[in-house]
Amino acid sequence: MRTVPGPTDHVVVVGAGLSGLACALHLLGAGRRVTLVERDPGPGGRAGQVRLGGYQVDTGPTVLTMPDLAEEAFAAVGDSLYRRVELTPLHPAYRAGFADGTSLDVHTDGDAMEAEVRRFAGPAEAAGYRRLRAWLKQLYRAQMRRFIDTNFDSPLQLAHPDLARLAALGGFGRLDARIGRFLNDPRLQRVFSFQALYAGVAPARALAAYAVIAYMDTVAGVWFPKGGMHALPRAMADTAADAGAELRWSAEVSALESVSGRVRAVRLASGERIPCDAVVLTCELPAAHRLMGRTPRRPVRLRHSPSAVILHAGTDRTWPGLAHHTLSFGAAWERTFDELTRTGSLMSDPSLLITRPTTHDPSLAPPGRHLHYVLAPCPNTDVGPSSAAWRDLGPRYRDSLVAELERRGLDGFADSVQEEMLVTPLDWAAQGHAAGSPFSVSHTFAQTGPFRPRNMVRGVDNVVLAGCGTTPGVGVPTVLISGKLAASRVTGGPGRRPSGPRPRPAAADLPSTPTGAGAHDPS
Numbered sequence: 001m002r003t004v005p006g007p008t009d010h011v012v013v014v015g016a017g018l019s020g021l022a023c024a025l026h027l028l029g030a031g032r033r034v035t036l037v038e039r040d041p042g043p044g045g046r047a048g049q050v051r052l053g054g055y056q057v058d059t060g061p062t063v064l065t066m067p068d069l070a071e072e073a074f075a076a077v078g079d080s081l082y083r084r085v086e087l088t089p090l091h092p093a094y095r096a097g098f099a100d101g102t103s104l105d106v107h108t109d110g111d112a113m114e115a116e117v118r119r120f121a122g123p124a125e126a127a128g129y130r131r132l133r134a135w136l137k138q139l140y141r142a143q144m145r146r147f148i149d150t151n152f153d154s155p156l157q158l159a160h161p162d163l164a165r166l167a168a169l170g171g172f173g174r175l176d177a178r179i180g181r182f183l184n185d186p187r188l189q190r191v192f193s194f195q196a197l198y199a200g201v202a203p204a205r206a207l208a209a210y211a212v213i214a215y216m217d218t219v220a221g222v223w224f225p226k227g228g229m230h231a232l233p234r235a236m237a238d239t240a241a242d243a244g245a246e247l248r249w250s251a252e253v254s255a256l257e258s259v260s261g262r263v264r265a266v267r268l269a270s271g272e273r274i275p276c277d278a279v280v281l282t283c284e285l286p287a288a289h290r291l292m293g294r295t296p297r298r299p300v301r302l303r304h305s306p307s308a309v310i311l312h313a314g315t316d317r318t319w320p321g322l323a324h325h326t327l328s329f330g331a332a333w334e335r336t337f338d339e340l341t342r343t344g345s346l347m348s349d350p351s352l353l354i355t356r357p358t359t360h361d362p363s364l365a366p367p368g369r370h371l372h373y374v375l376a377p378c379p380n381t382d383v384g385p386s387s388a389a390w391r392d393l394g395p396r397y398r399d400s401l402v403a404e405l406e407r408r409g410l411d412g413f414a415d416s417v418q419e420e421m422l423v424t425p426l427d428w429a430a431q432g433h434a435a436g437s438p439f440s441v442s443h444t445f446a447q448t449g450p451f452r453p454r455n456m457v458r459g460v461d462n463v464v465l466a467g468c469g470t471t472p473g474v475g476v477p478t479v480l481i482s483g484k485l486a487a488s489r490v491t492g493g494p495g496r497r498p499s500g501p502r503p504r505p506a507a508a509d510l511p512s513t514p515t516g517a518g519a520h521d522p523s
Contacts, residue, residue, distance in 0.1 A: 001151050001153065001488070001489075001492075001493065002151075002153045002456055002489070003488075003489055003490070003491075003492045003493075004278050004461065004462045004464065004489060004490050005461055005462070006262070006277070006461070006462065007277045008032060008277050008278045008462070008490050008491065009032065009033060009277050010032070010033045010034075010035070010275070010276050010277045010278075011027050011032050011033070011034050011035075011276060011277065011278045011279070011280060011490055012034075012035045012036075012037060012266045012274055012276040012278075012279050012280070013027070013034060013035070013036045013037070013279075013280045013282065014037055014253050014266070014279065014280065014281045014282060014283060014291075015037075015038060015039075015045060015281070015282030015283050015467070016036055016037075016038035016040070016042075016043040016044070016045060016233070016237060016247070016249075017043075017044065017045020017046055017047065017233065017282055017467065017479070018045065018046075018047055018232070018233055018236070018476060018479045018480055018483070019045075019282045019466040019467045019468070019479040019480070019482045019483040019486070020036065020038075020045070020280070020282040020466065020467075020483060021036075021043060021073070021233055021236035021237060021240060021483065022070070022073040022236070022466075022479075022480045022481075022482075022483025022484055022487075023280050023282070023466050023482075023483035023484070023486045023487045024036050024240045024245055024483075025073040025074065025076050025077055025236065025239060025240055025243070025483075026072075026073060026076045026483065026484050026487035026488070026491075027280075027487045027490060027491065028076065028077050028240060028243045028244060028245055029075075029076030029077045029078075029243075030076075030487065030490075030491040032490070032491065033244070034240070034244070034245040034246070035245070035246045035248065035274055035276070036237075036240065036245050036246070036247050036248065037248040037251040037253060037266065037268070037274070038247075038248065038249055038250075038251060039250065039251065039252040039253075040249070040250070041249050041250050042234075042237075042249055043233045043234060043236065043237035043247075044059075044060070044230050044233040044234070045060075045233070045282070046059070046060035046061065046438060047059075047060040047061055047229055047230055047232065047233050047476075048060060048230060049228060049229075049230035050421070052312060052314060052419045052420075052421055053314060053366075053418065053419040054314070054365065054366035054369070054419075055312075055314040055364060055365050055366070055369070055371050055419055056227075056228060056230075056363075056364045056365075056371075057228075057312045057314075057364075057371065057373075057421065058228045058229045058230055058357065058373070059423070060229065060438070061229055061475075061476050062229055062325070062353075062355040062357065062373055062375075063217070063222060063325065063355075063476070064087075064222065064223045064224065064225060064229060064232070064476060065216040065217060065220055065221065065222055065223070065476065065477055066216055066220055066476075066477040066480075067081060067087060067223055069477050069480040069481060070232060070236070070480055072480075072484065073236065073480065073483065073484065074235075074236070074239055077239060077240075077242075077243035078243075079239045079242070079243070081232075081235070084235035084238070084239060085225045085226070085227075085231050085232060085235045086225065086226040086227075087223045087224070087225055087226075088223060088224045088225075088226065088360050089221055089222070089223055090221075090222045090223065090224055090324050090325070090360075091107065091108075091109075091112075092105035092106050092107050092323055093106050093107065093108050093217060093218065093221070093222035093325065094106040094191075094217075094222070094323065094325045094326065094327050095321075095322070095323035095325070095326045095327070096187070096190075096191050096326075096327045096329065097321070097326060097327065097328045097329065097408070097409075098187050098190075098329050099329060099330055099331035099349075100187075100331075102120070102187065103321070104116060104117075104120045104187070104188075104191065105323070106191060106217075106218055108218060108219055108220065108221045108222065110130070110133055110219075113129060113133075113218070114126050114129055114130055117129045117188065120185075120187075120188075121185045121187070121188060124184075125183060125184065125185050125188060128182040128183045128184070129182070129183065129188070131182050132179070132182035132183060132192065133219060135169065135182065135211075136211060136212075136214060136215040136218070136219055137215065137219065138169055139166075139169055139171060139208075139209065139211055139212055139215060140212055140215045140219075140220075142162055142165045142166045142169060142171070143162075143166060143171070143209060143212050144212075146160060146162040146163075147162070147166070147209075147449055147472075148212070148472045148478070148481065149472070149481050149484075149485070150472075150485070151455065151471065151485050151488065151489060152449060152450035152452075152454065152471060153450075153454075153456075154450060155449075155450040155451065158449065158450060166209060169208075170208050171207060171208050171209035172207060172208070172209065173207075173208045174203075174204060174205065174206065174207070174208060175193055175196055175203045175204075175206040175207065175208045175210055175211055176189065176193050176203040176204050176206075177208075178208035178211065179192050179193050179203075179208075179211065186333070187329075190329055190333065191218070191327070192211070192214045192218065193206075193211075193214070194327065194329075194351070195210070195211075195213040195214045195217055196210055196213075197306065197337075197340075197377060198213055198439070198474060198475055199213065199305070199442065199443035199473070199474065200303075200304070200305025200306060200341075200439055200441075200442025200443055200444075200474070201341070201442055201443055201444060202334075202337035202338070202340075202341055203337070204334065204337070205444075206443075207445060207448070210443065213475070216477060222325070224324060224357070224360050224361070226360075226361050227361065227363075227364075228357055228361065228364055248268075251268050251269075251270070251272075252268060252269040253266055253267070253268060253269070253283075253291065254267055254268060254269040255267040255291065256279060256291050256292065256293075256463070257273070258293075258460070261459055261460060261461050262460075262461045262462050263276065263278075263279050263460070263462055263463055264276070266279060277462065278462040278463070278464070278490050279462065279463045279464070280463075280464045280465070280466055280486050280487075280490065281463060281464070281465050281466070282465070282466045282467040282483075282486075283432070283467070284432050284433060284434060284440075284467075284469060285302075285434065285440075285441070285453060285465075285469040285470070286432075286434055287432055288465055288469075289457075292457060292460050292463055294457065294459055294460065296453065296454070296457055296458070300446070302434075302441050302447065302453070303382075303441070303442050303444060303447065304380050304382060304434055304435035304437045304439075304440065304441055304442055305380065305437050305439035305440060305441070305442040305443075305474065306340040306341060306377050306378065306379055306380055306383075306437065306439065307377070307378050307379065307380045307381070307384075307425045307428060307435070307436050307437040307438065307439070308375050308376065308377050308378060308423075308437075308438065308439070309375075309376045309378050309394070309397055309398075309401070309422070309423065309424050309425075310373065310374065310375050310376075310422070310423040311372075311373075311374040311376075311398060311401055311402075311420065311421075311422055311423075312371070312372075312373055312420060312421040312422075312423070313371075313372045313373075313374065313413075313416075313417045313419070313420045314365060314366075314369055314370070314371055314372075314417070314418050314419035314420065315369065315370050315371075315372060315413070315416040315417055315418060316368070316369055316370075316416050316418055317370065317412065317416045318356060318358075318370040318372070319409065319410050319411075321409055322354060322356050322359075322372075322410075323356075323359070324355065324356055324357070324359040324360060325353065325354075325355050326353070326354040326355075326356075327351070327352075327353060327354075328351065328352045328353075328354060328408055329351045330347070330349035330350050330351050331349055332347075332348065332349035333351075335348070335349070336348075336349065336350070336351060339379070340377055340378070340379055340383075341379070341383065342383070343379075343383075344379040344383040344384035344385070345379070345384065346378055346379070346384070346385075346397065347376065347377065347378070350376050350377075350401070350404060351377070352374060352375065352376050352401075352404075352405075353373075353374075353375040354372060354373070354374050354375075354405075355372070355373040355375075356370060356371065356372055356373075357371055357373070358370045358371045369418065374401060374405065376397075376401055378397075378424075378425065380425065380435040380436055380437040381425050381429060381435050381436035381437075382435045384425075385425070387425050387426045387428075387429035387430075387436045388426070390424040390425050390426035390436075391426060393424070394422055394424040394426065395422070397424070398422050402414050402417075425437070439468070439474050440467075440468040440469045440474055441453065441468075441469050441473075441474075443473055443474070448473070449471075449472075452470065452471055452472070452473065453465070453469060453470050453471075454470065454471065455470045455471050455482070455485060455486055455489060456489055464486045464489045464490060465486065466479075466482045466483050466485070466486035467479060467482055468482070470482060471485060472485070
């Protein structure tokens, strides 16, 4: 594995999103001195939180899977996620509603889900679900350590027996066709293939290997942190500070000072200079490349995932048909993905994710009020309307979303809204997200594994990248892994200590993990 040569005693991590925080904790655990600089007033990055009247609104991801990956980062410094954050397992993980008026609760417990599928679609589909679940577990085992949780320096690293195992499992076929081998009901097929959108690819074009995301969602379990998803990065930042990191908020990096291909210092917009031995950049790829002064050459330009419009709504009522997470599918399916990824049209028959975090934490809203997060995928600005076009388009699209919610059973939604915030590709672009998409570079075959933008760039010896634009990719679990992989590029993996002795903070006395917290079987 290629690693940072020379001294790595003091590392500056740029960006306090989940990848940067995970990287900082793993570096601290390996005895490095860490300075974490963040342009915002606090931690989180995409997983931020804002006050909207009396509501606390998560601005980024709402679904937490694979919490043991976060636990790895806390454990690196002798702490524990489960001591810092109260996690509630969600049962059901999702509720899926369909255009024909039927609904299905998606359970991560195998017996409960088999019973639900039998009720919903009959015994043959229930048996198919059992076979699908077994396949998803096998797929996860074949991929996790060899193809996801690993640093790639060359495509030749794919030459491993696990590649043949993945091929034998059908991982290089198409996702929708593979799911169709287990389930005939098109509604059930959607439940186990919509996750391809997280990877930025239509199920008909996505590799079946990306069903590993469905494993995370529908087998490994879904959790909710008390205080909202922002509780996770906040706890990670507190843990990093307790472990000795220097946290610098409202500190924007303007330049890297380099000598002979090695960065010697990070310069802030304020003019301050921070000397360092290595740098980890977790900002967006275009920003990282500008700071490094080079953009790696690729045969074709990078393609980005679809974007999203999000309506955050604080309401004076809620609707009993909603679970914590509700998937509301339209009747269209193939056409929807074609609109999102090819024609650049807004969804004519939208499929939506509706999250109600006050289901499990009423303190996120004023007494008697509720918080709803409505996510509608939309084309990115490379394919669809420009970011500027969303100035006028955004309010109109908001009204059409609200009307669609009312048509789907959320009667009186428009009149119930007390506070709201609309986020469109215009806002994502203003935050520096390429193509106006918060989901970064899509996971086409040419942008996956060793073909994805590398986390080390030739010609810059001591700069490492982390975040969703690099290895292994998009999503909360994968960006946590990204931070760990970046740290291992600096430290050389477990066991490589810094060149000089450095005292480490004593490990905290930790209580045992709460019953059920992180107790899922990741195999």
